[in-house]
Amino acid sequence: MNRQNFCDKLIEEFDRGLRTLTKSSRITPRENPAKDIHGTELSAQEMQLSGRLMRVNHAGEIAAQGLYHGQALTARDETTLQQMRVSAKEEEDHLAWCEQRLNELQTPRSMITPLWYIGSYAIGATAGLFGDKWSLGFVAETENQVETHLQSHLDKLPIHDDKSRAIIEMMKEDERRHGDAARNLGGVDLPKPVQKGMQAVSKIMTTGAYWV
């Protein structure tokens, strides 16, 4: 890559990151799964709990954007790159739905949102450097962990919060497909210590975003 191309790429990546962090009214190809749900009104306490859980999911979707953008930067194979872009596009829907639900729940997004993006971008780009089969394995493992995490949120959500539930259920289904796609493209199982390390990082993120 010559200097001109490198500068263009840098600006493109910066622009992509900025759009991810700042867009407040995203137009998404798919409708919000909670659009036609008019559930029971939540109590203040229930709204607070749902708001915190959806803030964690919003931070997770910001991180997903960072991971996919970072991995796309260093992906080598064109098919892998295309899959990263398709999955990142679907993650944009998730991000928009989480944002919309956060607004309804009158809950601010995580105060350290840029940190989730930058940190995940760095992790994604690093994973991509190990080559596509490891990078895809990383996607598969991430999506697997996200799916488990989303199930735990379905169990914790207030019983009446049908809107958040509909969003999370659709996201969970998409994450499963993203994981399958990565495995089908040749993603390998990551070593156990790496899986454990990823769980630890995700624990820090989910706990952090729950509170701030």
Ligand SMILES: [Fe+2]
């Ligand atoms: Fe997602």
Ligand SMILES: [Fe+2]
């Ligand atoms: Fe995903």
